[in-house]
Amino acid sequence: xxxxxxxxxxxxxxERGSECVxxxxxxxxxxxFDNFDRVFGPRVVEHIELTAIAVGIGFVIxxxxxxxxxxxxxxxxxxxxxxxxxxxxxxxxxxxxMVPITGLxxxxxxxxLVSYTLLILFRNTLTGLQEVPEDARMAARAMGxxxxxxLRRVELPLALPAIMAGIRIAxxxxxxxxxxxxxxxxxxxxxxxxxxxxSGFKTEFVAAGLLAVLLALxxxxxxxxxxxxxxxxxxxxxx
Amino acid sequence: MQTFVDAIQFLFDNLGLIWDKTVEHLALxxxxxxxxxxxxxxxxxxxxxxxxxxxxxxxxxxxxxxLPSLAVISIGLxxxxxxxxxxxxxxxxxxxxxxxxxxxxxxxxxxxxxxRAARGMGMRxxxxLLRVELPLALPLIFAGIxxxxxxxxxxxxxxALAGGGGLGDIIVNQPTYGPEGVVAGSIAIALLAFATDGxxxxxxxxxxxxxxxxxxxxxxxxxxxxxxxx
Numbered sequence: 379x380x381x382x383x384x385x386x387x388x389x390x391x392x393e394r395g396s397e398c399v400x401x402x403x404x405x406x407x408x409x410x411f412d413n414f415d416r417v418f419g420p421r422v423v424e425h426i427e428l429t430a431i432a433v434g435i436g437f438v439i440x441x442x443x444x445x446x447x448x449x450x451x452x453x454x455x456x457x458x459x460x461x462x463x464x465x466x467x468x469x470x471x472x473x474x475x476m477v478p479i480t481g482l483x484x485x486x487x488x489x490x491l492v493s494y495t496l497l498i499l500f501r502n503t504l505t506g507l508q509e510v511p512e513d514a515r516m517a518a519r520a521m522g523x524x525x526x527x528x529l530r531r532v533e534l535p536l537a538l539p540a541i542m543a544g545i546r547i548a549x550x551x552x553x554x555x556x557x558x559x560x561x562x563x564x565x566x567x568x569x570x571x572x573x574x575x576x577s578g579f580k581t582e583f584v585a586a587g588l589l590a591v592l593l594a595l596x597x598x599x600x601x602x603x604x605x606x607x608x609x610x611x612x613x614x615x616x617x
Numbered sequence: 618m619q620t621f622v623d624a625i626q627f628l629f630d631n632l633g634l635i636w637d638k639t640v641e642h643l644a645l646x647x648x649x650x651x652x653x654x655x656x657x658x659x660x661x662x663x664x665x666x667x668x669x670x671x672x673x674x675x676x677x678x679x680x681x682x683x684l685p686s687l688a689v690i691s692i693g694l695x696x697x698x699x700x701x702x703x704x705x706x707x708x709x710x711x712x713x714x715x716x717x718x719x720x721x722x723x724x725x726x727x728x729x730x731x732x733r734a735a736r737g738m739g740m741r742x743x744x745x746l747l748r749v750e751l752p753l754a755l756p757l758i759f760a761g762i763x764x765x766x767x768x769x770x771x772x773x774x775x776x777a778l779a780g781g782g783g784l785g786d787i788i789v790n791q792p793t794y795g796p797e798g799v800v801a802g803s804i805a806i807a808l809l810a811f812a813t814d815g816x817x818x819x820x821x822x823x824x825x826x827x828x829x830x831x832x833x834x835x836x837x838x839x840x841x842x843x844x845x846x847x
Contacts, residue, residue, distance in 0.1 A: 404696050466810070468774050470788045471803040475620075475796065547682070554685035558775070561789075571691045575778060583695030590688035598683045 436495030502544025506537030661720025681714025704781030719761025
């Protein structure tokens with residue numbers, strides 16, 4: 379079996395490293411803080427960019443698709459099958475398979491990442507719209523609102539909690555999958571992980587892993603907060 | 618398209634390899650699901666029985682779902698080193714939360730009337746748990762195990778990066794197996810995930826007490842396979 383992992387650890391700047399680094403202990407905080415700006419800072423920014431672009435584009439596509447499906451039933455099934463099919467492709471494979479088409483580029487990574495957001499965002503947006511109470515819709519029509527007004531002022535606000543829940547799941551999923559994207563060398567926090575797989579340097583493993591976990595949890599918490607701010611009525615009802 | 622045809626060809630030409638990797642894959646996934654069950658199910662059932670710790674039991678799955686799988690494996694590589702154990706521990710951490718939450722909710726939401734009736738008949742708390750709460754909760758507990766098992770089978774390919782073996786070996790070694798190998802490995806993983814889902818759906822059906830089956834209270838039985846986690 380071919381092992382991808384270095385048998386002999388390669389320690390960066392061995393002579394200048396502290397004792398902890400030279401012995402390749404599990405986590406050397408001195409190395410972490412000394413090298414944060416160089417090794418991890420830019421990767422965190424890249425990771426956020428990869429995720430934001432993927433969720434942003436994914437949302438535009440999935441939202442449009444959900445609006446179409448909301449009015450035309452046949453489209454719901456076909457798009458759901460398409461998105462579910464994309465979701466069954468293992469990410470390690472998807473990223474590699476894009477390489478012959480779009481190269482070792484961010485585009486390759488984003489195409490795969492966007493594909494993975496579609497199912498969740500589509501399903502949640504459509505469910506949110508479908509679960510708007512018929513009474514609210516009829517009341518709006520009786521008040522003389524046009525179809526477009528009903529969508530914008532009644533249906534979308536009522537569907538917002540479901541849509542936000544979808545964005546939340548899509549975001550944490552994308553953060554997770556974006557670490558794998560580094561397999562084709564597009565940066566992000568997966569990059570130090572794959573570097574560490576080459577070098578066997580433990581601090582890099584632990585630090586990059588912890589940063590990715592932290593990023594996911596912070597993003598999740600921020601989106602919960604955003605959801606609360608956007609839907610004050612949901613909170614009022616619960617009290 | 619040609620790659621896809623080649624991949625089918627690859628699958629048939631390398632049945633031995635696929636079989637070996639599938640066995641490794643199942644051994645790793647099975648061990649992780651087993652350990653996760655042993656930890657999460659008793660804890661969830663017990664908390665549900667006591668109606669305590671809802672905050673922990675419910676939020677743990679939110680946190681668990683947010684954990685990036687490769688990051689967890691990476692931390693494991695740093696702390697535990699390369700190999701089967703590290704990957705298994707990482708997979709257990711990813712699988713246990715959803716099992717815990719489902720087990721908790723399953724027992725917690727058992728009809729209080731049934732529990733009171735059991736107590737009225739003179740059952741002791743342990744008897745109530747084993748003979749009333751658990752049978753009624755089993756379908757939902759199994760739904761959690763099923764979700765977690767499919768997730769583990771789908772995430773295990775990342776194990777190949779950490780020396781854990783399995784079908785991921787074929788996917789990450791494109792230089793050896795070529796693009797058709799990558800596609801073939803993906804097909805094998807997707808099929809394995811669907812098979813896992815099917816087997817657990819069947820188990821879920823059989824553990825559902827007959828009374829619940831009739832009332833149509835069985836939790837979802839349709840497949841729900843999401844392999845991207847890999």
